[in-house]
Amino acid sequence: STPFTPATGQVDLAVIPGDGIGPEVTAEALKVLEVAAPAELKFAKTQYDLGAERYLATGEVLPDSVLEEIRGQDAILLGAVGGKPNDPNLPPGILERGLLLKLRFELDHYVNLRPSRLFPGSVAPLSDAVLGKGDIDFVVVREGTEGPYTGNGGALRVGTPAEVATEVSVNTAFGVERVIRDAFARAQKRPRKKLTLVHKTNVLVNAGSVWWRLFEEVAKEFPDVTTDYSHIDAVMIYLTTDPQRFDVIVTDNLFGDIVTDLAAAITGGIGLAASGNVNPDRTAPSMFEPVHGSAPDIAGQLIADPTAAILSGALLLDHLGHPEAAASIEAAVLADLESRDPAKQRRTPEVGDAIAARVAG
Amino acid sequence: STPFTPATGQVDLAVIPGDGIGPEVTAEALKVLEVAAPAELKFAKTQYDLGAERYLATGEVLPDSVLEEIRGQDAILLGAVGGKPNDPNLPPGILERGLLLKLRFELDHYVNLRPSRLFPGSVAPLSDAVLGKGDIDFVVVREGTEGPYTGNGGALRVGTPAEVATEVSVNTAFGVERVIRDAFARAQKRPRKKLTLVHKTNVLVNAGSVWWRLFEEVAKEFPDVTTDYSHIDAVMIYLTTDPQRFDVIVTDNLFGDIVTDLAAAITGGIGLAASGNVNPDRTAPSMFEPVHGSAPDIAGQLIADPTAAILSGALLLDHLGHPEAAASIEAAVLADLESRDPAKQRRTPEVGDAIAARVAG
Numbered sequence A, B: 001s002t003p004f005t006p007a008t009g010q011v012d013l014a015v016i017p018g019d020g021i022g023p024e025v026t027a028e029a030l031k032v033l034e035v036a037a038p039a040e041l042k043f044a045k046t047q048y049d050l051g052a053e054r055y056l057a058t059g060e061v062l063p064d065s066v067l068e069e070i071r072g073q074d075a076i077l078l079g080a081v082g083g084k085p086n087d088p089n090l091p092p093g094i095l096e097r098g099l100l101l102k103l104r105f106e107l108d109h110y111v112n113l114r115p116s117r118l119f120p121g122s123v124a125p126l127s128d129a130v131l132g133k134g135d136i137d138f139v140v141v142r143e144g145t146e147g148p149y150t151g152n153g154g155a156l157r158v159g160t161p162a163e164v165a166t167e168v169s170v171n172t173a174f175g176v177e178r179v180i181r182d183a184f185a186r187a188q189k190r191p192r193k194k195l196t197l198v199h200k201t202n203v204l205v206n207a208g209s210v211w212w213r214l215f216e217e218v219a220k221e222f223p224d225v226t227t228d229y230s231h232i233d234a235v236m237i238y239l240t241t242d243p244q245r246f247d248v249i250v251t252d253n254l255f256g257d258i259v260t261d262l263a264a265a266i267t268g269g270i271g272l273a274a275s276g277n278v279n280p281d282r283t284a285p286s287m288f289e290p291v292h293g294s295a296p297d298i299a300g301q302l303i304a305d306p307t308a309a310i311l312s313g314a315l316l317l318d319h320l321g322h323p324e325a326a327a328s329i330e331a332a333v334l335a336d337l338e339s340r341d342p343a344k345q346r347r348t349p350e351v352g353d354a355i356a357a358r359v360a361g
């Protein structure tokens, strides 16, 4: 069988609970995952203790030996990593660049998949006039291995009045074409078959032109997919006034980061937003994680909403070749959301139990 | 007197109506400007025919001689420039980089000022629950002469499968410090005295560190200003669920572009969003323009809303040292918005006439 596609049998699953609410929501995601998975599928879990706490205790972010172990797994489930804001012992970017982005880059997660759906029962910050236009249901395919996230650039004369700091966005035809092709294939499988390229081609003309050219070229292979284009700034307006217009969006790493947080906000909040860091060529394990962070302010109280982590488990099952199992989680989440009583706050494990019970039964 | 600060007497005003609805809204902005200005202030207007139409007709974007003439004016009022979407005769970025950004860079418009206020009577796409939290009234100070807008970067092996395209964000201590200081000074003059730095310091660590360092350094000069920091992705969530938290935002050129369109969307739309491209050192004329584009689809029908252009005129008067005249335009716009009847669509000049009449008294 293709590596990292165990259709049946044992799945070697790396679990990175992380910091703050990460372990709390990961426990619920695993609970639901194991109930939803087909009987023949067994998860052999290995837990990796990575994140702010490990760094603060040991100075280690992601030792090479750990990375190589993780590389040998079939899939990765991640909770959230990150310490207290402005902790002087935690240099900015150390966990992001050294752990999260390192995994995305090393494991070639070039498709950062972020579905956005306004489930009935969840609370959106948009007006009834906007919501009344129809269902909100789109997917963002965010490029995951290039753009301004490469860590290219540097700084000269740091700390002086003559400092110059640069960030280089790197865009290759290789990297842009593969993510665009993946997005077209995803759009083609959806009822509306529509793909929107999001960029800022009128200002970032070099990067914009390679994105534009390959978007037009790959489009020829998918004649049944409708295409359009929006500047990133215009997308801000569309997502708040007419989000129904979107079906699949493909965009670069930084624009994707920004757009998917807005998408999460308008569809009930970051507490519901799941994501997959997918290696579609299956040359390394893919990684699934909620879009939210470690929320140190509410950690340990068991009040975090584990829904985003649970939905990330559904994306994991889908990626492993079990779309029905994934759909059963989504259906259970949907039913749970519809039955939520805003006046009655449940604890994190109660939400997981309720969703697991629906999946089971 | 300081150059470009004619407190009384003649103001040499460059008017660039531009394309599409640009000339229509500019006419109304001038109408209101002349009514609002103190009696002793006379505008000596010179119209510059620049934009897509001129480029398509002559191949010229901004001839050096025209730039030098404009440099000698006291202020600039711009409508909107831009041709039909995807016009094959209009290469992407040619007007943006060759005209709009060229003016911002050449005239050192390092403060791109974008006030966001939800006026009573205007329609916001946010829910009553969000709007009920209080008034929305903040200003974005967007850096205008650096960041990813410098045109640094390039492309290798263009059009081949081996293409590599880069965009370089350039951030200097010189450029970052001056815009941060300007933002602190603006925050200090407002009742809430709060300034939020927006960036992505956890990923863009080089640029992030110079922004962070200078933000903390300059903060010491303004001990009465409260400061905080948000990542650009988190700002997406705050602006849609709790926009009341913001007072003044300072951010880089690209993040500012994105944030101000979202800010415009949540405060009644791009039809109301004004902006100033300000040179606070007054070494060259500042430029005032609506945030919206040339909207070729509705051009010529006289149905465009000139309010954003009219409010840009208020920013111009304020910059020229006439805050009372600016306030009179804002008050008239506010009253006009409150009296708007959504069922009754007025024509562009009718809106301008109504606002001018209110200013007159």
Ligand SMILES: CC(C)[C@H](C(=O)O)[C@@H](O)C(=O)O
Pocket (backbone or CB within 6 Å): A096, A097, A100, A101, A257, A291, B202, B203, B233
């Ligand atoms: C934590 C950070 C590095 C990350 C990103 O910018 O990609 C996060 O915001 C996300 O969207 O997954």
Ligand SMILES: CC(C)[C@H](C(=O)O)[C@@H](O)C(=O)O
Pocket (backbone or CB within 6 Å): A202, A203, A233, B096, B097, B100, B101, B257, B291
């Ligand atoms: C037209 C474009 C170059 C411009 C920008 O990106 O700054 C516009 O979007 C704006 O916000 O003024």
